[in-house]
Amino acid sequence: MQEKYLGVDIGGTKVMLALVSGDGLTLKRDRIETMAEEGPRRVVERIVGSIKKITGEEKITAVGLGVPGPIDFSRGVVTLAPNLGWKNVAIVDLFAEHLDLPVYLENDALVAAWGEKTLGAGKDFDHFIYMTVSTGIGGGLILDGKLYRGAHGAGGEIGHMIIDPTGPTCGCGNQGCLEAMASGKALARMGREAMEQGQWPEGPSPDGITGSTITNWAKAGDQPSIEIIDRQARYLGLGLANLTHILDPQAFVLGGGVMAAAELLLPRIQAALEDYLMPGYGERLQLLPAKLGDIGGALGAAMVARDFRAK
Amino acid sequence: MQEKYLGVDIGGTKVMLALVSGDGLTLKRDRIETMAEEGPRRVVERIVGSIKKITGEEKITAVGLGVPGPIDFSRGVVTLAPNLGWKNVAIVDLFAEHLDLPVYLENDALVAAWGEKTLGAGKDFDHFIYMTVSTGIGGGLILDGKLYRGAHGAGGEIGHMIIDPTGPTCGCGNQGCLEAMASGKALARMGREAMEQGQWPEGPSPDGITGSTITNWAKAGDQPSIEIIDRQARYLGLGLANLTHILDPQAFVLGGGVMAAAELLLPRIQAALEDYLMPGYGERLQLLPAKLGDIGGALGAAMVARDFRAK
Numbered sequence: 141m142q143e144k145y146l147g148v149d150i151g152g153t154k155v156m157l158a159l160v161s162g163d164g165l166t167l168k169r170d171r172i173e174t175m176a177e178e179g180p181r182r183v184v185e186r187i188v189g190s191i192k193k194i195t196g197e198e199k200i201t202a203v204g205l206g207v208p209g210p211i212d213f214s215r216g217v218v219t220l221a222p223n224l225g226w227k228n229v230a231i232v233d234l235f236a237e238h239l240d241l242p243v244y245l246e247n248d249a250l251v252a253a254w255g256e257k258t259l260g261a262g263k264d265f266d267h268f269i270y271m272t273v274s275t276g277i278g279g280g281l282i283l284d285g286k287l288y289r290g291a292h293g294a295g296g297e298i299g300h301m302i303i304d305p306t307g308p309t310c311g312c313g314n315q316g317c318l319e320a321m322a323s324g325k326a327l328a329r330m331g332r333e334a335m336e337q338g339q340w341p342e343g344p345s346p347d348g349i350t351g352s353t354i355t356n357w358a359k360a361g362d363q364p365s366i367e368i369i370d371r372q373a374r375y376l377g378l379g380l381a382n383l384t385h386i387l388d389p390q391a392f393v394l395g396g397g398v399m400a401a402a403e404l405l406l407p408r409i410q411a412a413l414e415d416y417l418m419p420g421y422g423e424r425l426q427l428l429p430a431k432l433g434d435i436g437g438a439l440g441a442a443m444v445a446r447d448f449r450a451k
Numbered sequence: 452m453q454e455k456y457l458g459v460d461i462g463g464t465k466v467m468l469a470l471v472s473g474d475g476l477t478l479k480r481d482r483i484e485t486m487a488e489e490g491p492r493r494v495v496e497r498i499v500g501s502i503k504k505i506t507g508e509e510k511i512t513a514v515g516l517g518v519p520g521p522i523d524f525s526r527g528v529v530t531l532a533p534n535l536g537w538k539n540v541a542i543v544d545l546f547a548e549h550l551d552l553p554v555y556l557e558n559d560a561l562v563a564a565w566g567e568k569t570l571g572a573g574k575d576f577d578h579f580i581y582m583t584v585s586t587g588i589g590g591g592l593i594l595d596g597k598l599y600r601g602a603h604g605a606g607g608e609i610g611h612m613i614i615d616p617t618g619p620t621c622g623c624g625n626q627g628c629l630e631a632m633a634s635g636k637a638l639a640r641m642g643r644e645a646m647e648q649g650q651w652p653e654g655p656s657p658d659g660i661t662g663s664t665i666t667n668w669a670k671a672g673d674q675p676s677i678e679i680i681d682r683q684a685r686y687l688g689l690g691l692a693n694l695t696h697i698l699d700p701q702a703f704v705l706g707g708g709v710m711a712a713a714e715l716l717l718p719r720i721q722a723a724l725e726d727y728l729m730p731g732y733g734e735r736l737q738l739l740p741a742k743l744g745d746i747g748g749a750l751g752a753a754m755v756a757r758d759f760r761a762k
Contacts, residue, residue, distance in 0.1 A: 219731065265602075267602040279697075283599065284595075284599075288594065288595075290578065290700070291577070291578040292699055294732060295697065296697065297697065297729070300693075302692070302693055302727065303614065303615075304614075305614065314727060314729075378616060382693075385612060386607065386609055386612060386694070387592075388602050388603055388604070388606035389602055416625060420531070420605065421605060424602075424603065
């Protein structure tokens with residue numbers, strides 16, 4: 141009988157779960173609310189409930205777990221997850237109280253990257269960078285065909301590459317991180333600034349403007365919103381050019397909520413990337429949307445459990 | 452009998468050569484002028500002359516070759532070497548006309564990185580980034596204990612990471628590359644700008660100011676020169692923080708001519724790095740001067756010939 145793996149992707153508002161066969165077929169999926177404010181113990185209990193519902197009588201081999209934030213890979217600890225309000229949570233131990241199964245912990249961008257590598261847009265590449273652009277900007281590096289974790293499991297934080305030291309302040313405290321310049325949060329900020337300068341006098345209050353507002357207006361053809369998307373795409377192209385000069389990948393795979401506007405964003409990012417790349421770098425470089433959507437993290441977590449359980 | 456390897460490091464003005472034993476002992480060394488303007492064929496002939504002088508009757512196993520600029524690893528071709536004025540030079544074939552030995556070609560920053568990994572400051576690290584700061588800024592990535600070349604052999608160009616899109620124009624055409632902000636060339640530019648603003652009225656003409664001028668004045672205690680070094684160190688620290696967030700290395704190893712002012716630069720870079728790093732990243736990160744000096748590239752090239760000839 142073929143082995144089965146359970147992937148869990150814990151996000152700030154929702155937890156996605158997927159039961160995947162050893163050859164990568166999605167067998168079942170589920171989605172529950174995170175309710176992180178109830179604390180890690182309760183969250184884990186509800187996730188275990190969902191796992192039992194999904195698997196029923198079926199035997200699974202291992203669980204893969206993606207969490208938002210840096211982890212301590214060797215101890216199975218979530219070091220810091222601001223979106224969950226968690227700090228030094230021994231999550232693998234919490235699962236062990238309920239499940240007699242190996243649990244593999246990874247950063248959420250890394251599991252999403254591994255999902256795209258094994259089942260999605262990155263299948264054909266041994267060197268690619270997965271970038272997720274949503275409220276923040278995260279990344280997962282696939283180098284030489286493997287997940288690149290860095291020396292301490294904290295690599296891939298491409299959103300905190302500073303691209304303008306006089307730019308807007310980022311959540312991390314620095315100024316001008318790519319995340320502060322080009323994330324969903326940055327779209328919202330640029331929208332509010334435009335509004336304060338008299339744009340959209342009939343619109344909502346500045347506080348009501350989110351990244352999605354600008355994305356939706358731009359998709360509907362609103363010119364000032366398109367100009368904001370232009371600026372976002374310039375910064376993203378600059379960031380990808382930097383990463384290309386450093387890592388010389390074959391491709392970028394772009395996911396996250398902001399990719400809802402992929403048809404506007406991708407050609408603009410491509411144009412900026414070409415402007416910024418040195419000769420010779422752009423010819424073989426591909427820019428691709430992620431394929432797996434919002435279940436990608438859970439699928440990738442299942443594939444992490446499949447591919448790294450030998451460790 | 453132990454095997455011997457010959458390393459050659461071709462620079463813009465000089466070629467360094469080293470004969471190294473299989474266990475990493477330097478047996479002989481030589482230095483000749485590059486005179487790149489005579490064309491690659493003549494340069495190779497003179498290098499072969501030096502190789503024959505060094506090796507005499509001794510049998511060597513392979514030659515490693517470091518060249519300044521992107522290469523096509525698979526074809527043994529120097530794609531572009533602006534400092535030599537070379538473009539698409541099939542240098543491995545040129546050597547084959549004179550030597551019946553395998554010749555392994557690599558980018559010069561990569562061979563220097565491999566030298567520090569095998570014989571120098573990087574021995575204890577599986578994940579470190581070698582950065583050379585001289586006229587320009589180059590880099591070599593050691594990831595998971597191996598040279599990281601990227602998908603097409605063009606990785607490691609950390610000097611062309613843009614850190615300020617409105618910054619000074621770089622040789623590559625972009626604005627605000629780390630190289631344009633913090634290399635020897637950038638020191639010279641900051642020096643000229645200070646002079647045009649009335650600094651050092653008794654000094655040489657602005658055209659006479661080089662990176663070394665500023666470095667030497669700063670070492671002698673000249674305050675305005677120290678302030679320029681401060682600015683350089685801020686930018687270098689920012690660049691290293693970006694690389695740390697992306698790659699999570701154990702260490703940086705810094706070489707190149709500008710490191711003549713290491714006692715001024717290193718503590719300042721360290722302070723800037725700590726300012727820019729997110730929590731958790733700096734605790735285990737080391738900042739070290741390169742150990743091998745200007746023969747490091749040739750030694751590293753010999754070790755590349757030793758370690759990668761199986762390919």
